[in-house]
Amino acid sequence: MIRVASFFAGIGGFDLGFEQAGMQVVFQCEIDEFCQKILKRHWPLVPIHADIRTLSSSTIPATDLWCAGWPCQDLSHANTNRQGLAGERSSLFYRFMELVAEVQPTWLVLENVPGLLSAEQGAALEAVTDTLEENGYLGGWLSCNALHTGIPHNRDRIFFIASFRSECAYRIFTDSSELSGDSAAGKSSRTQTGSSICQSALRDTPLVVQRRGGFGYTLAKSICPTLRAQTGGHQGGHSDRPILCGEKLDVDRVGKTNGISPRMDGRRGRLLGNAVVPAIAKWIGTKIIEVESNLNNAPT
Numbered sequence: 001m002i003r004v005a006s007f008f009a010g011i012g013g014f015d016l017g018f019e020q021a022g023m024q025v026v027f028q029c030e031i032d033e034f035c036q037k038i039l040k041r042h043w044p045l046v047p048i049h050a051d052i053r054t055l056s057s058s059t060i061p062a063t064d065l066w067c068a069g070w071p072c073q074d075l076s077h078a079n080t081n082r083q084g085l086a087g088e089r090s091s092l093f094y095r096f097m098e099l100v101a102e103v104q105p106t107w108l109v110l111e112n113v114p115g116l117l118s119a120e121q122g123a124a125l126e127a128v129t130d131t132l133e134e135n136g137y138l139g140g141w142l143s144c145n146a147l148h149t150g151i152p153h154n155r156d157r158i159f160f161i162a163s164f165r166s167e168c169a170y171r172i173f174t175d176s177s178e179l180s181g182d183s184a185a186g187k188s189s190r191t192q193t194g195s196s197i198c199q200s201a202l203r204d205t206p207l208v209v210q211r212r213g214g215f216g217y218t219l220a221k222s223i224c225p226t227l228r229a230q231t232g233g234h235q236g237g238h239s240d241r242p243i244l245c246g247e248k249l250d251v252d253r254v255g256k257t258n259g260i261s262p263r264m265d266g267r268r269g270r271l272l273g274n275a276v277v278p279a280i281a282k283w284i285g286t287k288i289i290e291v292e293s294n295l296n297n298a299p300t
Contacts, residue, residue: 001022001023001024002018002022002023002024002064002065002107002285002288002289002292003023003024003025003026003061003062003063003064003065004018004023004024004025004026004027004063004064004065004066004067005025005026005027005028005029005060005061005063005065005066005067005105006025006027006028006029006066006067006068007028007029007052007066007067007068007070007096008029008030008052008068008069008070008071008092008096009028009029009030009035009039009048010030010032010035010069010271010274010275010276011035011038011039011271011272011275012028012038012039012042012043012275013069013275013276013277013278013281014067014069014109014111014276014278014281015028015039015042015043015067015281016042016278016281017276017277017278017279017280017281017282017283017284017285018065018067018281018282018284018285020278020281020282020285021281021282021283021284021285021286021288021289022285022286022289023065023285023289025043025046026046026061026063027046027047027049027060027061027063028043028046028047028048028049029048029049029050029051029052029055030048030050031050031051031052032271034271035271036048036050038271047061052092052095052096052099053092053095055099057099057102057103060099060103063103063105064105064106064107065105065106065107065108065109065288066100066103066105066107066108066109067108067109067110067111067281068093068096068108068109068110068111069110069111069112069274069276070090070092070093070096070110070111070112071089071090071092072090072112072113072115072116072274073087073089073090074086074087074088074089074090074091074119075087075090075112075113075115075116075119075124076113076115077113077114077115077118078115079115082115082119084119084120084123084124085119085120085124085127085128086120093128093131094131097131097132097135100135100137101135104135104136104164105164106163106164106166107161107162107163107164107169107288108132108137108139108160108161108162108163108164109159109160109161109162109281109284109288110128110159110160110162111157111158111159111160111276112157112158113157113158114143114156114157114158116128116158117158128160129141129160132160132162136164136165137162137163137164138162138163138165138166138167138169138170139160139161139162139163139169139170139172139173140160140161140162140169140170140173141158141159141160141161142158142159142161142173143156143157143158143159144156144157144159144277144280145157146277146279146280148280149277149279149280149283150279151277151279155277157276157277157280159280159284161173161284161287161288168291168292168295169291171291171294172284172287172288172291
């Protein structure tokens with residue numbers, strides 16, 4: 001079984017998806033105390049280290065795969081003063097790679113926002129790929145949207161998949177069309193999702209939306225947009241203030257349609273917005289397991 005170490009774990013989107021694929025999470029690193037409580041609830045036996053800046057590679061258990069959705073604040077388009085990989089938070093990518101260089105796990109799976117592609121006029125993306133290659137990792141990146149998994153939620157993210165001193169990761173990208181909706185299964189899922197949402201709107205049931213200022217519901221959109229944390233001069237995090245047509249936010253009503261917990265508030269909204277979609281992680285994990293299985297079963 002492939003053993004996973006999860007960095008910048010958040011509420012465990014990577015962790016849950018990889019476990020659903022058949023992997024085992026054996027280590028987590030997460031600084032947010034509320035996130036730690038969630039991780040401890042679902043992975044009570046997995047050790048958690050709080051701050052990657054104080055983490056020693058010698059304390060990380062033997063693992064095959066490291067995943068990391070490193071901080072995006074300095075890369076995101078939502079930040080008008082983004083500093084790219086030189087920023088205080090997004091520069092933690094380099095601290096992560098220092099640990100990678102010491103341990104050299106077989107697989108790396110990284111995640112960040114699409115803003116990485118344009119940050120520093122493209123130099124940030126080049127720096128990430130250069131750093132991976134300099135440390136012996138070969139692979140590539142792809143763009144995945146939560147919509148591709150059949151979820152009515154528009155959240156585009158960039159994923160890097162790389163293998164250490166091996167071309168194994170390249171095999172995954174030859175089949176990446178499955179997640180982008182080009183396969184028959186993907187097209188079927190996408191069609192069914194769209195049809196379901198249209199029918200939902202006709203029945204006058206609401207869809208979750210989130211804008212600057214809070215959550216609300218509307219019939220004007222067929223999908224809900226990315227959950228965002230507010231930046232700049234706005235109040236940090238999310239808010240549950242009503243935002244549409246002066247209506248009171250009816251979380252219970254929204255939840256019945258969209259699966260949103262009736263306990264949704266600004267803090268939970270921020271964590272959900274930052275989380276990796278488990279279905280995408282499951283797809284990546286399944287592909288990695290398939291590659292490993294084919295290698296182990298290959299004739300000698």
